[in-house]
Amino acid sequence: MEKRAMTTIWITGDQTTMRSRALTGADPATSVVLMIESLARSKRVPYHKRKLVLIYAGMRHFADDLRAAGWTVDYYTEVPDFAEPLAAHVRKYAPVAMRMMQQSEYGVTERYTALAAEHGLAVDVFPHANFLSEANDLDVLASKPTSRVTMETFYRRMRKKTGLLLDDGEPVGGQWNLDHDNREKPKKGMRFPAPPRFAPDAHTQDVIAMVERHFGDHPGIIGDFALPVSRADALIALDDFIENRLDGFGPSQDAMLAGERTMNHSLLSHAINTGLLDPMECCERAELAYRAGAARLNSVEGFIRQLIGWREYIWRVYWKFMPEYKERNALGADLPLPAFFWNGGTSMFCLEKSIAHVRETGYAHHILRLMVLGNFGLIAGIAPLEMHDWFWAMFVDGYDWVMAPNVIGMTLHADGGYVGTKPYAASANYINGMSDYCKPCRYDPKLAVGENACPFNALYWDFLGRNEARFAKNQRMAMVMRNWSAKDDTTRAALRDRAATLRKRLRAGDAL
Ligand code: FAD
Ligand code: SF4
Numbered sequence: 001m002e003k004r005a006m007t008t009i010w011i012t013g014d015q016t017t018m019r020s021r022a023l024t025g026a027d028p029a030t031s032v033v034l035m036i037e038s039l040a041r042s043k044r045v046p047y048h049k050r051k052l053v054l055i056y057a058g059m060r061h062f063a064d065d066l067r068a069a070g071w072t073v074d075y076y077t078e079v080p081d082f083a084e085p086l087a088a089h090v091r092k093y094a095p096v097a098m099r100m101m102q103q104s105e106y107g108v109t110e111r112y113t114a115l116a117a118e119h120g121l122a123v124d125v126f127p128h129a130n131f132l133s134e135a136n137d138l139d140v141l142a143s144k145p146t147s148r149v150t151m152e153t154f155y156r157r158m159r160k161k162t163g164l165l166l167d168d169g170e171p172v173g174g175q176w177n178l179d180h181d182n183r184e185k186p187k188k189g190m191r192f193p194a195p196p197r198f199a200p201d202a203h204t205q206d207v208i209a210m211v212e213r214h215f216g217d218h219p220g221i222i223g224d225f226a227l228p229v230s231r232a233d234a235l236i237a238l239d240d241f242i243e244n245r246l247d248g249f250g251p252s253q254d255a256m257l258a259g260e261r262t263m264n265h266s267l268l269s270h271a272i273n274t275g276l277l278d279p280m281e282c283c284e285r286a287e288l289a290y291r292a293g294a295a296r297l298n299s300v301e302g303f304i305r306q307l308i309g310w311r312e313y314i315w316r317v318y319w320k321f322m323p324e325y326k327e328r329n330a331l332g333a334d335l336p337l338p339a340f341f342w343n344g345g346t347s348m349f350c351l352e353k354s355i356a357h358v359r360e361t362g363y364a365h366h367i368l369r370l371m372v373l374g375n376f377g378l379i380a381g382i383a384p385l386e387m388h389d390w391f392w393a394m395f396v397d398g399y400d401w402v403m404a405p406n407v408i409g410m411t412l413h414a415d416g417g418y419v420g421t422k423p424y425a426a427s428a429n430y431i432n433g434m435s436d437y438c439k440p441c442r443y444d445p446k447l448a449v450g451e452n453a454c455p456f457n458a459l460y461w462d463f464l465g466r467n468e469a470r471f472a473k474n475q476r477m478a479m480v481m482r483n484w485s486a487k488d489d490t491t492r493a494a495l496r497d498r499a500a501t502l503r504k505r506l507r508a509g510d511a512l
Contacts, residue, residue: 008095008121010034010112013041013055014130014399015101016062017275018069018231021126022099032072032093035059039214040081045389048220049211050362051270051396054229057200057207058274061230064203078210082115090119098123104130104273105400106322130275131315132308133158138316148418152177154316155309164283164304165290172290173297177305178250181298185434186255192263193244197226198233219342219394220359227270227396234268234276241266242285242295250299254367256435258353265365266303269397272311279307317405317419326404329384330416331467335503337377337386340511348455348512349441350431351376362396370424372431374411379425379456379463380506384414422476427460449498455512462499465492 009022009031018024023033037059042052063073074092076085089095098121103109113123127134137157141149156176159165165172200208208222228234248264255263271277283304289295318325340346344355354368364373369391377387388407392398409419428445432438438445438454447453448461464471464484471477487495502512 005030005096006093007031008034008089008093008098010098010100010116010123011059011062012036012103012112013059014104014274016058016231017129017278018065019129019275019278020101021129022101022124023071025126026099028070028072031099032074032089032095033063033066034074034086034089035063036076036082036085037078038080038082038085039078042215046218046393047215047398048358048362048394048396049215049218049222050220050225050227051398052211052215052218053204053207053222053225054227054270054274054396056210057204057229058276060203060207065231078214082112086115086119090121095121097121099126100124101126102128104128106318130273130279131312132162132280133312133316135316135319137161138313138320150421151309151313151419154313155305158308158312159304162280162283162308164287164308165301173301178298178301179305182250182253182302184251184255186252186257186436188436190252190255190257190260192248192252192260195245195262195267196237196240198228198236200225204229220362223360228276231276234271237271238266238268238277238282238285241268242289246286246289246303247295247299250296250302253302254371254434256350256365256367256372256431256437258349258436258440261357261361261363261365263365267363272307273397273399273402279311283307311402314402314405314410314419317409318401321415321418322404325415326385326388326408328408328415330414331381331412331470333378333381333412333414334383335381335506336509337382337390338506338511339509341373341390345511347442348376349443350435350437353437358394362394364395367434369406370411371426371434372437374407375424375426376456376459378412378423379459380503381463381466382412384408384412387412417474422474425460425463426456428454428456431456449494453498455502458495458498459502461487461492461495465496 007026007030009026011033037056063075066073074089079085098116100112100123102125103112109125113125116123138149138154141153141157159171159176208225211222228237245264245266252264268277268282272279272282286295286300286303290297290300341355344352344359346352350372354364354372357364384407388403391407392400392403405419409415411424413420413423428438432445443454444452445454448457461484464480471481505512
């Protein structure tokens with residue numbers, strides 16, 4: 001029988017989707033899918049153990065799905081790196097070409113194609129299938145190549161492009177953005193439907209043992225792992241969100257409760273980022289729920305905006321400005337990341353609880369990331385790259401593309417205000433109003449100076465004072481800067497003293 005020329009399709013850990021054009025344009029009869037569990041790749045960053053379970057279990061389940069769909073899969077488990085398995089694969093199949101989807105991290109596609117070139121393989125690289133936008137969707141909106149494009153402008157373009165929540169080309173309900181309806185304060189005794197749990201099957205149990213064996217020194221705990229790691233389970237998780245939490249998603253979006261880790265959030269980011277779920281199918285399901293009268297418009301619009309607005313915008317900003325974006329530090333922040341981010345040892349209740357969530361689950365919802373963990377980093381002046389690396393390591397949905405614009409841009413304002421026109425800085429007043437954290441806390445949210453004063457307060461005012469010249473030019477900061485200016489010299493000096501003491505203690509490695 002004539003031996004057919006084979007093509008290799010190399011699939012990596014965050015590409016577990018049948019939508020990949022590396023697959024859809026290929027013929028299973030003349031292709032072999034290559035999948036490699038490189039231990040070195042997972043040691044580059046001290047990833048949370050749960051994240052590693054998600055990636056490896058996701059790969060093994062996806063390999064099963066591929067085989068069931070008629071593909072040949074050449075799978076290498078627990079190997080030191082990519083080089084030897086790739087060589088073994090080439091010896092086994094003698095491929096004449098390689099196909100690959102674009103890697104999500106800057107510079108990695110080039111590294112992998114260079115590796116393939118060592119075996120004489122030219123690689124056809126296909127656009128990433130986990131995103132709906134193209135580079136042009138951002139670029140076309142900029143008057144000059146360097147001009148800023150806001151998320152809101154980009155989002156409206158994406159609504160028109162996808163046709164989501166449109167009636168005759170106009171936004172359903174008459175408004176593009178219903179965020180103003182989504183800022184309800186948490187109410188006492190609020191309860192939320194628990195997300196579904198997926199008991200680990202044999203594959204996942206093997207992976208859990210493997211992660212403990214090779215990555216025992218990584219942060220986080222695997223605990224009673226119950227996240228979806230297959231397409232089938234991810235679809236169940238999506239159904240459950242649409243049926244049980246989507247309707248309440250909007251109103252409670254900004255609320256924080258110490259006893260409620262997930263609230264009405266979807267918990268789908270990790271499955272969307274690895275390709276188990278298609279962002280478009282998530283949006284379409286949400287729109288259908290609205291049209292069927294099963295979910296209110298402000299919730300559905302809010303959810304769709306997170307996906308086709310924020311998520312796509314973040315992806316585009318990353319590719320537009322990398323690699324220099326990660327070096328940005330517009331506010332000159334240089335405080336080392338406090339050790340309590342890793343070990344949880346702080347008396348600040350909101351931070352202690354949030355860090356505990358992350359250590360135990362690899363997850364915290366958006367407002368905890370932005371307004372507690374990130375806000376502290378912003379006003380204390382933590383070095384952007386150190387903060388970025390912590391988030392990247394600790395979150396199950398963390399990838400470089402999503403961390404850089406979210407942490408360096410949105411959270412720390414270190415990109416000079418591209419992602420957000422105004423910094424998301426807040427004092428204890430905000431946290432106290434939007435959560436139940438302050439009551440049991442050792443610190444007093446109403447005080448700004450003195451040993452019992454909440455550190456967020458003096459750090460917040462001092463942050464405004466430190467950056468007075470810059471923020472004076474920012475219209476959106478006018479009101480808070482007026483509040484700072486209205487303080488008398490004695491008050492300002494006291495706030496600055498308290499903040500200097502706190503920052504000195506943080507710099508010395510003391511916990512607060
Ligand atoms: P939901 O609240 O249910 O939101 C729905 C979906 O919208 C998410 O699943 C996600 O896919 C998307 N989304 C919403 N906001 C963003 C955003 N700003 N950027 C990208 N996608 C968004 N998201 C990640 O996917 N990975 C990260 O590592 C990550 N790190 C973050 C770090 C910081 C400091 C901040 C402020 C935000 C970060 N985000 C990240 C964005 C957002 O917080 C998470 O996507 C969200 O909390 C994930 O939980 P969920 O699936 O329950 O989201
Ligand atoms: Fe956080 Fe301050 Fe409230 Fe304590 S008092 S929970 S540190 S905001």
